[in-house]
Amino acid sequence: MEKPTEYMGVKEIARRANVSIATVDRVIHNRTGVSKKTRTKIMAIIEELNYQPNILASRLASRKTLHLAILIPQSQETDFWAAPLKGIQRAESEIKQYGVQISPYHFDLSDKHSFAEQGKRILAAGVDGVLLAPSFLEEATQFSQDCQKNNIPFVYIDSTLPHQANLCYIGPPLYQSGYLGARLLTFGLARPGKVGVVNISKEVANYNYLPIEEGFRAFFREHQPEKEILRVDIGQTDYASVAAGLAVVLATHPDLAALFVTNSRVSTVATFLEATNRQHLLLIGYDFLPENVAHLRQGTIDFLICHQPEEQGYRGIMALYQSLVFSASIDKVHFMPIDIITEENHEFYRN
Amino acid sequence: MEKPTEYMGVKEIARRANVSIATVDRVIHNRTGVSKKTRTKIMAIIEELNYQPNILASRLASRKTLHLAILIPQSQETDFWAAPLKGIQRAESEIKQYGVQISPYHFDLSDKHSFAEQGKRILAAGVDGVLLAPSFLEEATQFSQDCQKNNIPFVYIDSTLPHQANLCYIGPPLYQSGYLGARLLTFGLARPGKVGVVNISKEVANYNYLPIEEGFRAFFREHQPEKEILRVDIGQTDYASVAAGLAVVLATHPDLAALFVTNSRVSTVATFLEATNRQHLLLIGYDFLPENVAHLRQGTIDFLICHQPEEQGYRGIMALYQSLVFSASIDKVHFMPIDIITEENHEFYRN
């Protein structure tokens, strides 16, 4: 450790401008109560010196805590949301030393109202920024507009909404993710046979993940237009429902050769294939969940696609922090990579 | 932003212990000059209060700059090393506000002596920590031991050395990476034919990447022991040499169906395959370099394997920072994930 270079701070600016440091501070923070003339002069000096405020001193002196809220689903059924939460906690532990505090608000993925309710609680609590998963179109839109009205910056993760004032979206490029899924399917599918797209979701039209199926179909349209693609919709997420749904489809289409599950429920499908001795079917699905990984190791699931959910949580918090503390400019869209996980590389994957 | 909770700092500790804050400071930093009795008493209070020093105040008051050095190859031929450098710079921009300064030292990958020389310069400059690529067995061992003697923590990236006092290794699990390469090869290789492992390197025995080939061969030994694997060694990295080497092999073994290039020079092989109309050969290689990506998009390269070199640089610096500033404990080995890059997902990959 060694001594730094000469100091170029508010004191020096004040000296050159022949004012007090309080006035310099006012200009730096764009506060009122400075004559136009003085302001101009000080700004010129700041420019000239290429002054960078000392964040350490600034945050120490101001003694302010930054309050951030997160609004994400309660972990349930699958623990997909455990990963973003972990990333959020990692971010928190890194920046809490600099005075950041994070309050979690969880909603129930099968209850729109819980989202709206928790949103209201956040607004009432009065926070400085929000990280959210905009899982319900209408409720999330409403909440986003409320945030905007209150000048609270907000960040989307996992999925996004169009035409909102979100600071940024940090999540997967869903269309291309589905497209890659189709590519992996054909890569491993030398033999003929039909392909099934499996949607397992309680919500009739889960708008969030629609682009995945679009991308999937686009690939076949472009590369194998003659390939028959079956759509398998299963409206319940329990094993019995999934098994029943698949049994029907497989009875009707015995030449089904591959299944693409559009979300993390792929393990349920894998369990069914194992139970009915159909491991030879090619199976691809989403997310690095323990039960999915177990079937990957069994060889029943051939590929898992994953979008680094932990990193989404981490980067979402960091985007808010950088924006609020350093007034850093943030890219409106930050696409996560589309990761391919196999039996061979899974042990080094970290969400 | 809101007011924080009540203060629990050195002042409070000093009050409770009935000493001055200077003495408290001495205990906190484990300095000499405190009676055993006082020390014990203060430590108990610190324990009781679960005191966490305010890093902001600490670094502001100490006015010290942390000097880190990086010792990595000069970017040349390929720009593989541009990526770690980028990650290092990203880390620097994040922590320079907290008084960290990074000095780059570059060596020539085809000149061991340049490594030793730059290492000496670093030692002479007297730094607080070093991030290095231990590219030369003997020289890197020597340098590591010198660092240890001087109590300078050092971190390895990209490859590692056994039995050294490095703070940690941040890089790929090479053996498993080669193993995955073989898996991808067989996945796409429905047809029969021989498989070639291509080593393109000026160094006769590039110890760094040997485990890749071992892992590759292990997969075939375990899954397809009858498969014939050719070894193709090319001692020069220019296109003419590579083309000549490949031409000979392909003439002798016309049934060669797939090539696995153990490093980032795979684009040279791709160029040759394109020039001789052999795009149908399966081709897998390493690293997300522009020229490799170009051949991936052409379809000549089927898969690129990559180990997030930018992240290696970033995390390497952060490990040093966390260790030096926060005395954080660091995992000795941090394996990077083994990423699979295809034509379909490459645009979202960021090293």
Place this chain on the structure above:
DNA sequence: CTGAAAGCGCTTACAG
């Protein structure tokens, strides 16, 4: 072995 005091670079009332 211990303490009083100045200072790090900035922010925040408060007074004018």
Place this chain on the structure above:
DNA sequence: CTGAAAGCGCTTACAG
């Protein structure tokens, strides 16, 4: 519209 002064929580000579 502007400034003097106290203070953020810690570190650093310096004096004893």
